Amino acid sequence: MMPTMQSYGLSDPGRVRKNNEDFLLVNRGQNLYIVADGMGGAQAGETASRLAAETVLEVMEKRGQSLRDLEEAFIEANDRVKRTAASDLTLEGMGTTLVGVLEDQNELHIASVGDSRVYSYYQGKLESLMEDQTWVNEVGRRLGIDEDTLKRHPMRHVLTMAIGVGNPLRVNTKTVPKLPGMQLLLCSDGLHGVVGADAIIAVLADPDKDLPSKAQTLVDAARNAGGPDNITVLILQV
Template sequence: MLLRAGVASDRGLVRQTNEDSFLVRTGLYAVCDGMGGARGGEVASQMACQALLGLEPPEVDEERLREAIAAANEAIVKRSLAEAHLAGMGTTLTVAVAGEGGFLIGHVGDSRAYLLHDGKLQQLTADHSWVGEMLRRGEITEAEAAIHPHRSIITRALGTDTSVQPDLFFVPFGPGDRLLLCSDGLSGMVSDEDIAELLGLPEDPQGVAEALVRAAVAAGGEDNVTVVVVVGQEQEETTEEAGQSASGSEADDILLGPLDRGAEQVAQSRTRRPLMAWQRLRGASTGGQPTPGPEAAEVAGRLPRATFTRRRVIVAAIVIVAIVVLLGGFVAFNSSVYYVGTYEGMVALYQGLPGSVLGIELSSVVEIGEVPYESLAPYLKERVDAHDLLSKEQGRAFLKTLGTLQ
């Protein structure tokens, strides 16, 4: 049986960088979703994929895969401790290693592996997330899990602890089957029904991968999205073209990505645009136009002073009204938002915006949790430090969630 693969990745419509990584090599496929501020998530996901390069399918058993995942975890932990700007970084990992009659799957986190067999989609992996565990315990429904405000809180990841416990299992795979590895940027935006429909398209794996990513972006693109699609074909059905990966590289080549690590250039272009626009406006006001001569200045000097006075009064009144309206709107908005921070070493819920203006704090504590900040896992500290704006209900739910994770 010949394996053909396609891969696609996109940073989405919200994120400024792509912290996902993937690995595609004949018989070895992986998707990692990094986390950890600055460039930490990107570094962690890349390190995890690179740590798998020593695996040589099909001579890989559970013990060898477990060792490779443990080595990746150890490397990420050591680097995060050694480099302060990478502190708290981590990543999910979902890897598929081809063997006799199927794939050996290794899984940590909330990225996913799916199998499409005889037109039916099966989720192979279990999400290592707080919401996923509640779902498995029957405490919430799938519909509630899909919109839960803390569905992104994961309970297992590489790099967040000195030890890691991956799920390892074997999945039969034959001609006509399709394997999908994806970050939660796909599963969080596209329903399983739509994933099944797109995964079953009569296209090559690259076309399917791109269609899945487009669907996630079209649905809102709230997160980075990365997919790897693997298709099994009978050897006699293949052609020379089929002997290549869907990206156009030879089957023995290694694809390690994503391919669009252009976040810095994008960020620079975005920060320059306002300046360039201002320069164009400034040039349009004087450049290429005659400067006012003495006649114009003389005419201006003869205008009645009362005209300028009235205009100044009108402008001042408009400015005052605008300031009052803006202040009223700001006060109303500030009282409607909340965020999670710390108070005397404890995780707490604040009302208002983080920070201060002219020495006046814009927020105040409304509820102090029962969990010490220092007891949190690094990825949870990151969420607290981010000061993301929440509703009051979301903030309280987060405090409650932290209590259950201790």
């Protein structure tokens, strides 16, 4: 069995929003790593992201370590966020993206809902491992709309699926091998929406930076690009 991964995460409100509705969770006991980006205004987004992440951890502590277990934990998180919103008018309409990585011996199980991302960086190549559940990705591109137009499109921020909103929930899942030297980057769209792939690669490839320095550099890059949204970065190193 390969050793447990190193990890480091940061979450920053950015330069525009007063509240930070993002949430990150690292639980080395369960080998579980999560980033969530809440929505709903006031305290609702913060409640949704924290509740979803903590529900996944709670479910995984009672179950096994399979990809199916992770998927079912996401489904339970969806149900719990919906139930909580239905019981409190101040939380009505809340939801959250959710992306999780579960380390399982020589494999990494990944589950995703919404548009928070998990990238792999390995041997100089950056790859987004999951499909965004967004109007742009699932509708706009299939209609043949060009990328420049999509970047300005009024539907560019619309999710097609989120925890607390999806019924039935569609969870994207994947298992990838753990490869020596691989880095994984989990992040909210406060990072990937404003910082380009080349800039992310430059940070992850830097041999002189440790994980905390890489995470801080990525957050700073998003803030320097205007920081229009909450920024959450969680880097895993095999």
